Amino acid sequence: MYKKLSLKILLTFFLILFSGASITHENIPHNIDRSVADKCVEPTDIMRSQHHIFIKQQSHDTVVKGIRTQKYSLNNCINCHIKPSANGTYPSVKSEEHFCSGCHIAAAAQVECFDCHASKPFKKVVEKVKDSE
Ligand code: HEC
Numbered sequence: 001m002y003k004k005l006s007l008k009i010l011l012t013f014f015l016i017l018f019s020g021a022s023i024t025h026e027n028i029p030h031n032i033d034r035s036v037a038d039k040c041v042e043p044t045d046i047m048r049s050q051h052h053i054f055i056k057q058q059s060h061d062t063v064v065k066g067i068r069t070q071k072y073s074l075n076n077c078i079n080c081h082i083k084p085s086a087n088g089t090y091p092s093v094k095s096e097e098h099f100c101s102g103c104h105i106a107a108a109a110q111v112e113c114f115d116c117h118a119s120k121p122f123k124k125v126v127e128k129v130k131d132s133e
């Protein structure tokens with residue numbers, strides 16, 4: 001409880017310190033789990049501008065046409081991008097620490113996918129990370 005609170009205070013302090021003129025995309029912590037892989041499913045600049053198009057297409061293909069593939073699957077994004085914090089828990093989708101939300105909050109993008117979809121990887125990913133340490 002106190003740990004969580006002090007973490008929040010620290011985060012707030014960090015945000016205040018780095019807010020204002022210095023909020024650019026480069027300042028957003030990417031929080032990428034590099035122990036899983038070091039490349040995205042497309043080049044980074046393409047992902048930055050078109051990731052929403054890829055996932056929405058994937059959603060349509062799966063839900064409407066019944067085609068299921070892994071590359072643009074939302075679980076695939078989450079498994080690679082969402083890394084556990086120092087205390088072993090995953091950042092909440094409401095937190096700036098969450099790879100996707102960090103940018104969506106900064107860009108004021110409304111993304112409601114995580115009302116239904118998991119915003120955190122499954123446990124086996126954590127175990128994999130721990131094993132490799
Ligand atoms: C009301 C609940 C709900 C919301 C909100 C929602 N989805 Fe889905 N989504 C589903 C369900 C149910 C499926 C089918 C699950 C399956 O068969 O895997 C699905 C399937 C998908 C798939 C295909 C499975 C995969 O991951 O490859 C994608 C991609 C996807 N949704 C993306 C999105 C995106 C992007 C948003 C936000 C713009 C979104 N969804 C919002 C319920 C939802």
Ligand code: HEC
Binds near residue numbers: 025037
């Ligand atoms: C195998 C791991 C992996 C998977 C899977 C993956 N990514 Fe990435 N992604 C990366 C890496 C590594 C980068 C490069 C980040 C950097 O250079 O800081 C990246 C970059 C990005 C960026 C650009 C970030 C920026 O710096 O502007 C976005 C957006 C993104 N990914 C979204 C997604 C989405 C959406 C999915 C699922 C369709 C996905 N990624 C799947 C590893 C992954």
Ligand code: HEC
Binds near residue numbers: 099101104
């Ligand atoms: C580099 C910043 C950045 C990162 C990182 C990022 N996004 Fe986005 N995302 C945006 C922006 C900006 C928009 C609004 C794009 C638009 O509407 O033209 C957006 C829109 C979306 C949408 C469309 C929402 C809708 O309802 O239309 C989805 C889905 C989405 N992002 C998923 C993700 C997922 C999943 C991740 C993490 C794996 C992620 N994004 C990471 C910047 C980012």
